Amino acid sequence: MTVKQVEENSVEQEQVLTEEQAELTRMYEAATAYKKLSPWKWMSDNTVFAVRNPEDEEIGYCSIMGTSESLYGLALFRGAEGLESLNDMLLERDERYAWLHRQKCMMVTYEDRADIEKRDWQEIKDLGFSFRGKNAWPMFRAFDPGLVPWTLNREQVRFMTTALEQVMIVAERVKKDAETLAAPRSGQVLVRELENGTWKDTWRDPDFILKRPVKVMCEDQARLNDVMERFPNKKGHWETEFFFAPVAVQGESERPYYPRLCLWVDRLARQAVGFHLSYDDNYEQEFLNHFLQLIEEKGARPQKLIIRTNDTVDLLEKTAQRMKIKIEREPKLVYLEEARDDLFEYFMKNDKK
Structure with a gap:
């Protein structure tokens, strides 16, 4: 097959992709690049920075997983509620089982072929991707308190893609300069934000939930x-x-x-x-x-x-x-x-x- 034929086939394949498939393809490409970068080799899972979703302004707090060599990937904890669940886990305030039901986040993890579900395998196959080896297959899930982990909707797919792309930029900077995430003021978090078409760094205080406890009264x-x-x-x-x-x-x-x-x-x-x-x-x-x-x-x-x-x-x-x-x-x-x-x-x- 000539180079021209390969290019023509590629154009044809792009043309038959729906808008949703194109979004999924970009997410899998970002996840593949993230896995190749493997930022967990020099960044720990308790190092937190953030990416602001350009669509709805929600902040996703990023935790790079892989230091323990038991689970590899990226967790994106959504908003103040997500950050609170992340802090509970990092400080080990949650009992056994509790973390799974309390967290509000999206994750991409890298699994063995035998551990991904049929729907994930079918999606990967339909998009034309192929992965080989241990911890090589990306699996995407949304976690919400009290709900079963679920596949991402289209808005979440786009945010996860954006987060992966921005996390890789930050990770490469950290690799060159360990002080990249050193906050100018104690407690602040680096947030990547899109402003006038350009991504930039801002330092912000985290969005903790400040809520008064509601004491329940027996109605009967x-x-x-x-x-x-x-x-x-x-x-x-x-x-x-x-x-x-x-x-x-x-x-x-x-x-x-x-x-x-x-x-x-x-x-x-x-x-x-x-x-x-x-x-x-x-x-x-x-x-x-x-x-x-x-x-x-x-x-x-x-x-x-x-x-x-x-x-x-x-x-x-x-x-x-x-x-x-x-x-x-x-x-x-x-x-x-x-x-x-x-x-x-x-x-x-x-x-x-």
């Missing part, structure tokens, strides 16, 4: 008063927490979600008191009603509730105060974690059947 006051009157005695120290269940369910949308689960364990008796799964957005009232139900079943209020997370305190504090139940904070709940692991194992085993 009649039932709460009834339980207080009928069960004045107190017995037991209950460890409690709520989190996302490990098995997803299908809702009304195409993308499955993880229901929330609240677990109670009596530390003195060293046994589970009960658990409740909520498939509803009104999970907080469900968990409070379940708490009252457990008191009715046990015939007594707990003497104290032992809690690890802020979210669980916000859920139970007002009800506990009303019922004169003491709340204690502890960084680790041994019996609850054991019960949770057993419960998760049960869910996972039954999900495979």
Whole structure:
């Protein structure tokens, strides 16, 4: 085949690409170049800088993965909520399983052929790409709190492409000058921004979420008063927490979600008191009603509730105060974690059947 024929074939191939396929092609080309660059060889995953999406101004905080040599790629944490989830992981504030359900980000990771899903393989094949070797196949996923990881939509494809291209520019500069990401003022983050058609560096304070905790009040006051009157005695120290269940369910949308689960364990008796799964957005009232139900079943209020997370305190504090139940904070709940692991194992085993 002559050079002219090759060029003609290339033009033909470009002509049959749809606009969406062209966007995907550019993303895979950027991911291929990023893998070839391998910036994790000189940059650690706790080095954070950012790229602003020129389409909607959202900031994506970049974390280069590969230092641990167990997972290679790029994570793009979206906005203030994404940055908060990144900080939780870097500071190891999240318990086992929790990071998967809390993060708000997009990722490209490099997988073995056997580890990519059928839809990824088909997309790669349809676009005419081919990859060989270990950790060679790019896989793109969007992560959102409480939702199953999902393929990128077109807007996300374009942002991921832009981020990969800008990250490579920053990484090559860091390779030449380790002080590239040294902030002029403590706490600031380098942000790549498109201004008047030109990409430039700006230094900005990160967009942390500053929100006041919402203390939940039990809506069924009649039932709460009834339980207080009928069960004045107190017995037991209950460890409690709520989190996302490990098995997803299908809702009304195409993308499955993880229901929330609240677990109670009596530390003195060293046994589970009960658990409740909520498939509803009104999970907080469900968990409070379940708490009252457990008191009715046990015939007594707990003497104290032992809690690890802020979210669980916000859920139970007002009800506990009303019922004169003491709340204690502890960084680790041994019996609850054991019960949770057993419960998760049960869910996972039954999900495979």
